[in-house]
Amino acid sequence: MTKILAVDDSASMRQMVVFTLQSAGYDVVEASDGQKALDIAKGTSFDLVLSDVNMPVMDGIELVKELRQIEAYKYTPILMLTTETAGDKKMAGKNAGATGWVVKPFNPDKLLATIKKVTG
């Protein structure tokens, strides 16, 4: 089963993402900030990481940079959940090594469609 790590500091967004993914049959682990996500990621391997950008403790950009340092996550698809629709901010995650992004607000169908893009 495809294993996904979902990272967002907002509980409602996290619940929505987790519920959506679980309903679609994915195995989901959640984390509420980058540092927690990193700790979890080090212990388990994931097929995909979905992360918010703005978070306390460690933000999504930093998380991507850290993950890409880890051998097991060198090529793992990492998608940023971002509200930026244009410009540098949208590319910040990409430049840090993210695979792509999902623009907020999104609905469950859009999220699943994007996930399917990367997980096949």
Add this chain to the structure above:
Amino acid sequence: MSIDLSQFHAVFFEESFEGLELMETSLLELDVDAPDSEQINTIFRAAHSIKGGSGTFGFVQVAEFTHILETLLDKIRDGDQSIDPDGIELFLQSVDCLRGLLEALQTETEPDTTRAQQLAGVFQAVLDGGTYADSANVVKTNAITGAPLHAASPSPAPASSDDSVANAGTRKQIGFSIVFEPEEDMLKGGNDPVRMLRELATLGDLISHANTDQVPDFDQLVIDHCYLSWDIELVTNCDIDDIEEVFEWVEDECELSITPIYADISSAAELHYSNSQNHAIDKKMQQATAEGQRLVMPSGPLPSLDNLQLASPGDVTNNGSDATPAEASAALAPPKPTAPAAAKPKAAKVEASSIRVGIDKVDSLINLVGELVITQSMLGQMGSAGDSITDEHIGNLREGLVQLEQNTRELQDSVMRIRMLPISFTFNRFPRIVRDISIQLGKQVQLELSGENTELDKTVMEKISDPMVHLIRNALDHGIEMPEQRKAAGKPEMGTIVLNAFHQGGNIVIEMTDDGGGIDTERLLTKARNNGLVGENEKLTQEQKLDLLFSPGLSTVEEVSDLSGRGVGMDVVRRNIQELSGSVEVSTEMGVGSTFRIRLPLTLAILDGQLVTVADQTYIFPLVSISESLQIDSAKVNNVAGGSDVYNLRDEYIPILCLDQLFGLRQEAKVLQDSLLVVVESEGQKVGVVVDELLAQQQVVIKSLEENYTRVQGVSGATILGDGTVAMIVDALGLSGLAGSEIAAAQKIAAEAVA
């Protein structure tokens, strides 16, 4: 898949209100001269989360407003925009405004966006280069009303392929030719070309040719470099936008060209076979598939490395007739059965308040339940010992029961603790109140908080909040003096209000101290005399004078401000606190300040009770309301005309109530001499209650009489005793209501005695 998003609304509102609180606190703490970047970040993040959530859950009004707020905060964060006190004020107003919008949405009413639109206008003016103050003024005078925050976004441009069709005349566009040359590093971002090819294949019929001429010899191969490029022909009737979207994440990491390809639909041959375009495309597809099988086959020597997954024919080419994309994805992701109840929990509206409990509390609960189970099985084992019960068995049984008692008590404590929240939930409201009111009054006041982590039952907390706001307003309005007055009195111009909370016994104590002018008790007395609350010649102790502060209809200020001083305050404060079985006392020193001390039980569900018997019935007095118990000396009983008895308690006259008479338990009156008198106090009024016997003190769980039976005066609730019988809990306040005539008599005697 359709997922009901409303199930996440409750959490969204909860976290948004928390976010707003955090924003408010950070705004209040922010030093505009040297803004702390972490604080600005916190404010930004709160706005950002609310924007993200409200957008996702369809609360457009909130999303639109937070968008502009966030844009401005982002600029401040990046140092492109300054912040000043006027700005802070505007942001604080935005917090209020957002709170209003969210509250309306929470109750499913249409929010009033007038204020949001005004503020959005102000922020837009700031973004356009104005100062906060000017922008606020300009917008105020312009009185923007009803203008939408953003023009509706233009509808997507018409599909380009349609244009091409129109221009192409007899030529019909049937798809695109795509040249896709990834940069060497593209794989490092986790973007696999196979993904994009696969996705293209879902859009139509794909013929792809992989160019392998850039692939170096095996010994020079870098494992994570991409050496391949693709020439792709896609037969499709989708838009160019759809193609671009496939490559959206890699557009800066590849060379990409997308050009339309056309078929000559006026060609007699094709029209002859079919007059439907679809049929023509079908034919093209068949050719394509056939070619695809061949073209896609790798032709050169290829690295067989996992990271360089290459398109294999079966993988990428879609022969069009198999599974539709929808079917395919359905097969890939079979819907997982979710818990039936969790699937659609239609949240009860608004009132479904929730409580967040730390995981440690839940763990300790589970731990205790575990111990309870162990004790239970231990006792169970003893019970199955059969007939041969020895002394040893009984000893063990006693031990087991002691264990059970301890388990129960600990479990009870633990469950209670679940309802406990740190008082910071209430305290956090106060910095804003103090700031706003002190600005309004032209005073300088700082607020110091301590003991914010002291825990308190959630219900008690909700009910104590308003009385505390009242006390703070009073302290600001009447307690703290104007800066010049303070300076003249040799005090610092900045006044201080200290809020402190701590546990003491089974109670929580909340202290509010101000370093203001203190309470003028003489003026209180004069006022009370003028209002007829105190007789002309009545002498009062200092304590009694101060107590007048809580009398209804008494205010010491000459002028009534819009903040406080209407004289309907302190009496309400005291009543609210007493309804929570708490008490409030005040101490003051002229010129130095005052302290209000509120004492509250930790929970309303359980109380420490004194068990008494009256005519074979057991009653319970809340221990907090009992001031003393004594044996009646009939010499100190005065009988007043009308049959009411009063008792001379150290020169204080208190009415005597006989529960047996009040509740109709006995025909003839009890002889007072040597009977037991329980003196209970409530709202400063003491009442002596005659009882037969004092029993043990114990904690009792309060059951509502109103919910289970009906309201009875003089009884605040009931409980179930160890032997299974029901006992009434006596309401001291209600008793004095029942004993109106006795109290009047006592006051008369007291007045005569003084005279």
